[in-house]
Amino acid sequence: MIVFLVDADNLSSPHWVNEALEILEASEGAVAVRRAYGSAENLKGLAETLRTWAIRPFVNLSLTKNTTDIALASDAMQFACQTPAPSMIVIGSGDADFVPLVVRVRERGIKVVCVSERSKMASEAVYAYDKVLFVGNQKAGPTDSTMDDAGASVPVRTTAADTTTAKTTPVKKATTKKAPTKKTATKKVATKPPATTADKTSLSAILAAVPNLKAGEWLHLSDAAKALHDSKLLGKNASTTRLFNRHPDHFELTPKKQPNKVRYVKPSGKV
Template identity: 40%
Template sequence: MNGKVMLLIDADNVSADVISQAVEKVLTEQGAIHVRRAYCTAESAQKNLALFKRHSIRPIVNLSAGKNSTDIALAVDALDLVLAERPQLVVIVSSDSDFAPLVIRLREKGCRVEGIGQQGKTGDETQAVYDAYTVLAHGKAKAAAKAAKTARPAKAERAPKAAKAAPAPPPPSPLPDDVQRILHAVPALLDGARLELGIAAERLRAAGLLAKSAPSTKLFKKHPQHFALSPEKQPNKVQFIGDAG
């Protein structure tokens, strides 16, 4: 196997928020997604155009009539891709149980098949057929982004209480605007864990903070008191270290 990862999305079946979470999850776990396709109607493609651009997802527009025509288009494409590319992993984003025959066939072709569905729309019979299955709650991605945006400034606004007999100590200095923008674009850094630079760079480009061909290391090196790169010689990971100054 060549280690390729394919993400095939039934975009008419899950919300845009769940699609975003699915891309983040697979990128975090696998480090890369080589094929990203979303199968949908023309109306859905237009509605989610910004989402598809942000995550570099290729929309496959289905113009055929019929209740299951989009599902059939995804299944046909999945078989063609697996036969041609021989991926190691195929991830199908859908809560639909109709993909069971496809999952079984792809597994027979030698690849692992995982599923991602939306909470409240996914039954047990859907989950059982996959090698692994994750249910995501709609709204979690927006909540995480909102929390990342407000967490740091709110912390800086809390000035310690002073005793009447002594002057109050100075409040902690807020994070620089550039650092706050980076954390808003890459909220996973707030956990303090080491994150792959490739994943961080993708989020920064999507947020317009990093040019297409520019390395993310330069951006992080501008704030050495807030971000640590490792290993030292050829860094491939970044960690948010707060205010080391």
Template identity: 35%
Template sequence: MFIDADNLNDPTALDHVLLSVRSLADRIVYRRAYGRAESLRAIEAVLWRHGVRPVANLIVDKTTTDSALVIDAVEAVCRNDIDVVAICSGDADFVPLAMWLRERRCRVLCFSLPQKIFANPESFYDEVVLIDVVSDSLPAPLSPQTPALEKRENAARKLPPAPAVDVRAKVKATPKIPAVKDLLKALPELSTRKPLHLSVAAKELRAAGLLSKTGSSTTLFQRYPAQFELLPSKQPNTVRYRG
């Protein structure tokens, strides 16, 4: 898991992302966050809680966050048996990295805030998860189980108190799953049983309102394995109607 702290530096959203990723894997080998000192400081308590290693930028005129993250991600995949990589950033600068990881047969996930994601990210990532953080004008109540020990430990480490996690932070809603007949109506080319490129299919499905702006056509067709075949099986780029 590689976090661009200069891009995804909202502590509530990041805490939600880290909790979500922990539920997807038995073990997360790499947990690293890259960014300027002020960016890492803003999420310091969240990084500590989830055991994420902060990696500060070198002190140079140009920001080195992207380069450091890319180098470590490539090294990690080359040296270890890693099959899933999560990139926490909506920055398009990581598209070449995502494409390289997919060529290495890694499943690549993207976590981002809706207002910080580039256009058409699902073309480069296997799954895109957008986190909406709902702010509240009222202060969050303290948990009855918040121990004084946590405050003492934070003071000893000179860390700010952990931010309250907004339980309403959620994955952006996706449109209703369309029926097979709706897919065929939007993509009449599939009725010929000839393969159709997924990028073309995604464009037509969005125009028909059957796929969200950040939705994945691959994921959509995977819901109907009896009717649609994705080719090639490892890294599909076309879809064929089985009939």
């Protein structure tokens, strides 16, 4: 039996949850238990997905503390201790707060998998899981590191043999005498580094790309990110949160710790 528990305060986009279930059922088999935990507001944003996939919603009070994490962890341990125990428990969240839970469930011989959007995945939590599945459009390839089975960046280890440089004999270059020439002073011209996409992104460009923000209502950060990517205003590896933080007087993010919603703050005097 496979159990999929979604932290709707973290894995908050319906597209991510849809993609996660499609990947899990294609690669691991049927997902018998499907539950989503979160505030009424976040679960409302997943309403269509919950209905389509028959996911049971568990509403928590919208408090400052991590009540959603505790509710999810409690049910996960209940499943881990039941007989027969599930073969796999999937946590739909990249939050590092779940690491103690993951370790405890894994010690009971249950495979633990994480599903997360890449920018929301806590790097310190990657190796706690047996496998990490990334969802969303931001699928960056390896750069200075390799990728493990979980799709996470793994620092490359170097051995002493790798760092030993081969000794080479310097080769003398043939030189020819040049006729003396007059020295002319050359001015060094400072070159400016090319502007990044975020530098070129103005407030008007953001509002044009995401017109739903103009109403001043809360919008899912994932939906805003998709519109910005489609408009080429945001690079594949660029942070949506950082982009909005460049305009603190015009955009508000919530919650503060791991924001998943954004709204446009209209200038005073505008309706």
